[in-house]
Amino acid sequence: MKNFKAITISALLLLLSLTSYSITLSTEELREAGERIYQNETGGIREKLIHWNVGEEFASLGIGHFIWYPENFDGPFDESFPGLLAYYRRNNIPLPELFRDTVYCPWDTREEFLKATSSKKVTEAIVFLENTKDIQVAFIYERLQGSLEGMLAATDRKEHVKEQFYRVAHSPGGLYPLIDYVNFKGEGVKESERYMDKGWGLLQILEGMEGTSKGREALEEFRKEAKFVLKRRVDNSPKERGEERWLPGWYRRIDTYR
Known part of the structure; x- marks a missing residue:
């Protein structure tokens, strides 16, 4: 090796x-x-x-x-x-x-x-x-290097998304949630990755965050918003997919972002 x-x-x-x-x-x-x-x-x-x-x-x-x-x-x-x-x-x-x-x-x-x-x-x-x-x-x-550029091209809230991205990235332990989530559920920019016109990617989390403080507060808000967009995905998903069975595991994963 x-x-x-x-x-x-x-x-x-x-x-x-x-x-x-x-x-x-x-x-x-x-x-x-x-x-x-x-x-x-x-x-x-x-x-x-x-x-x-x-x-x-x-x-x-x-x-x-x-x-x-x-x-x-x-x-x-x-x-x-x-x-x-x-x-x-x-x-x-x-x-x-x-x-x-x-x-x-x-x-x-x-x-x-x-x-x-x-x-x-x-x-x-x-x-x-x-x-x-x-x-x-x-x-x-x-x-992750290319994700921010793609997200900014897909949103009308460019400065807000950029600020929230770096708010998390510059928090202690903040890069792991960004790296993991973009791999886990993607950037959130593809039109095909929508249920009821609502996405569940990193972009949707950053758009929903509103705080300004770095550190623990930033990671807590990231986790809260991640759970919100994933729950919304399940609620909007086709019932025959049975996606609700995955939600507890998804939540456990989000809880590792502490």
């Missing part, structure tokens, strides 16, 4: 530059954020690094449970796993066979996935994802 380590250290020493501000995160802080995301998404169970939830039409992979769509499925949610594969390739990281020759999820249904879980290809891919957790959190961190 020496090659992975060399690339990892380079990736973890990123500088996050947004507009006229700069935010730095140490290697250990970034690794800690990655471990928290890993626990949030998988419960620390490595077999869940490749997973397919009941009632969903796609697989979820890696520490961030990045979405991967089958070839003939065009879903409403941001498909993030192909972006991770591209990130591996840009960093010259050899991919396992399961990821090497396709941009699409190799299974069309959850049933097909379950039949393949004990295969050599899946086992090798799980080991690969476990051994490259630092690369995945660096990818999530890089995604």
